[in-house]
Amino acid sequence: MHAFDVLGDPVRRRILELLADGEQSSGAITGIIRAEFGISQPAVSQHLKVLRDNGFATVRPDGARRLYAVDDTALREADAWLSRFRRFWTPHLAALATEVARGKRQRRLANEEDNR
Template identity: 80%
Template sequence: MHAFDVLGDPVRRRILELLAEGELSSGAVCAVIRAEFGISQPAVSQHLRVLRDNGFAVVRPAGTRRLYAVRHEALRDVDEWLERFRRFWTPPLAALATEVARGKRRRRLAAEDNEKETP
């Protein structure tokens, strides 16, 4: 399965978002996904299996629990593929950051001027 086939599913993307925050038990992942997507525990387990089988997640036993974590190597492959497209969004985002910084500076200077004028 191609990486974008795996990541094309919103449930799997959400699971990766959860795992990006740190290792989680399958039960914890299941609880969040069931609440957000309304799917069954077996369906969540299937999504976890797809992530694991395609190298996006790893699992380790911890007593009776199974703990899942992101496997960063698969995401590095996606990042490398996206590299050729970064030129489309990097300059506009940099320009946006500059404009935001200018706006903050203007507001700060205006506030300082108001403080000087108010006795």
């Protein structure tokens, strides 16, 4: 399965977002995903398996619990694949950052002028 096939599913993306905040138990993940997506525990387990099998997550036993964490292996591969396309958005993001900084400077100068 290609990284973008794995990441194309909103449930798996949400699980990765949860794991990006730190190691999570399968029970905690299931509770959040069930509440947000209304899917069963076995369905959440299948999504976790896909993430594990494709290099996006790791699992380790901790007593009776299973703790999941992000595995950056597949994310690095996706990032490497995306690198050839960055030239399409990097200049636009740099221009946006310049405009944001310009706007902040103008507001700061206007506030300083008002306070005189």
